[in-house]
Amino acid sequence: MPVAKSSSISPLDPTAAAPFYRQIYDRFRAAIASGVLKPGDRIPSARALTKELGLARGTIEAAYSLLAAEGYIQPRGQAGTIVTPDLKPRTPVASAKPRADSSMAAPSFRPDSIWPFQMGLPALDAFPRKIWARLGARCVRAMQPSDMVHPSVYGLPELRTEIAAYLQVSRGINCSPSQIFVTSGYRHTIELIAHALLKAGDRVWLENPGYPPTRELLGNMNITAVPVPVDRDGMVVADGLKLAPRARAAVVTPAHQSPLSVSLSLPRRQALLDWATRNNAWIVEDDYDGEYRYVSRPLPALKSLDRDGRVLYAGTFSKVLLPSIRLAYLVVPETQVERFEQIIQAFAGGSPELTQAIVTAFIKEGHFARHIQRMRKLYAERREATVAGLESVLGKHMRIDSQPGGMHLILRLQGRRSDRRFVARMREDGLYAEALTDWTMGTDGASALLLSFTNIDTQRTAENLGRRILTLI
Incomplete structure (x- = not known):
């Protein structure tokens, strides 16, 4: 009580x-x-x-x-x-709205709820909770007084070692544990990079369309975002050279461009690396869901091609495990380790050591690799089922892009519909979606809906949800 x-x-x-x-x-x-x-x-x-x-x-x-x-x-x-139980307030309560309504009406990015098609959530029903609970209980029982002090601001040493080993094998990144810093999420990662390597007034290439929080974070630090177009081969590096050749950094999502899910081609990767080397610029590789590719093996990370120490690799456990654990990580060039240690000592308080210990055990005992393999298979099935279900109902009204990987779908609206207005109507009906134009800087963005399929379990579920969308058209 x-x-x-x-x-x-x-x-x-x-x-x-x-x-x-x-x-x-x-x-x-x-x-x-x-x-x-x-x-x-x-x-x-x-x-x-x-x-x-x-x-x-x-x-x-x-x-x-x-x-x-x-x-x-x-x-x-x-x-x-x-x-008194069942007491009815005698005065009106102005803010007494249902939790779901308030979260969906809020302007903040990604509500703390579970709605159909909600972006940013892995398959919560398929998470191995029993294994996680067993590991958690074991870590709690094993706690000693030395585990109860302030956690390392760099991250639990054992977790940094496991991440380094995982990246070496799965993403082709050769790095030492000392190059890895555990953060509390992507925003924290970008904040640390900006404090360590950038300053107010600097210009940074951002993909357009691209992940909205990145430009918001940089804007709050008085760093100018330079929108660089994206085509079927990823960021158009030649356009970035025309718009801001002396930019200090570029933030890219090479595996699955966020949100268009195209992959950055090898010639573009090489051109980006050449630009960074010539100009002493930095490349931030946001590999938020690189594990989930369905048409071929996952692509090697851009960081694996970096020979001059210009790429900072940002990974996260939010998409492969759970958003609620608030754990991500950053791999920095070896020459920048000392600089980041200084910045993190000043700006970070460290992530909970118990959570890091559970994740460490999860990786060390092989559960992490098995979970990713299961999720890759499950997401391929759920994506196929969701596409089939939505197309059977909405085929005349929308077109679904063909994508090699990722965790969401792009529904192109037929006619001259506003995706923002349509998203607002969907949310009023209890359905989640994000408008592609909200991810676009400028006024020339195409109209489309972004829908996650990770928590759509069957084609029938997708069809039923499609019928609800149909009533809003």
Whole structure:
């Protein structure tokens, strides 16, 4: 049963006309009315609140007696005093909206919910929770006092070693554990790179269309985003050279361009590396879902071609494991290790060591590799089923792009429909989508819907969801 903390009560005002017992009464009533204290919640005992506020016990008991007399609270003997169950607030609560509605209406990128077609989520139903729980319990039982101190700001040494081994085998990246820094997610990764290697006023190439949070992060640091077009071979490097030849960095998604899912061709990769070497510029390789390619083997990372130490490789556990663990990692050139150690000491507090320990065990015992293999097969099946289901219902109204990999679909709208307005209508109906124009800098973006298929389990489910979309057309 939740217990209200006395710190949730507003400070008492000794200069107010109302006596202390009345102020306490008013504050509890306001907390109940606003939903901070909910029906059934336990409130502090009169004895505990007496010590906390430094008042006479009779003052606290007078406030509690008034609250009980008006039906706000109920004493339960040894079980303590609780907010009356099934109590209806007597004053209107302005913010009392359902959680799903508030999350979908919020302008923030990626809500903390699970909606049909929601982007950024792996197949949550297929995650090996029993294995994860067993490893978690084992890590908790094995904890020693030395595991309870402040975690290393660079990342758990064992996890950095496992990541280095994994990248060597699966992505062709030759790196040492000292080059790997564990972060709390992609945004944290980009923030560290900007602090370490960039400064206000610098220009950075970004793919257009591209991942919206990247340009928002750089904009907040007064770094200018230069939108570089993307075609079927990925970022058009020649256009970047025309637009900003002296840019300080480029952020790219070579495996599956985000969001178009095309791959950066080998000639473009070489041209990008040549540009970075000639200009002492940096390339940030965001390999957010490079493991999930369905038409051939996963492509080697751009970092594996880097001979001059110009590429920083950003990986994440959000897409292959769970977003909620908030773990990602960054591989920096060997010459930049000391610089990043300095920056991370200044700006990072370290990720929870227990979570890192569980991930380390998950990788070391082979569960990570097996999970990726299962997910690659499952996603290929779910993508095929989702495409078939949606095309059978929406074929006359939309066209689905053919993509070699990734975790989402691109639905091209027929006619001159606004993808933003259509996304708004879908969200009102409880369906998730993102508008391609929201990922595009400028006004010339094509109209399309971005839909994830990872949590669509069957073709029938896709057909049923397609019928709901059809009613909105």
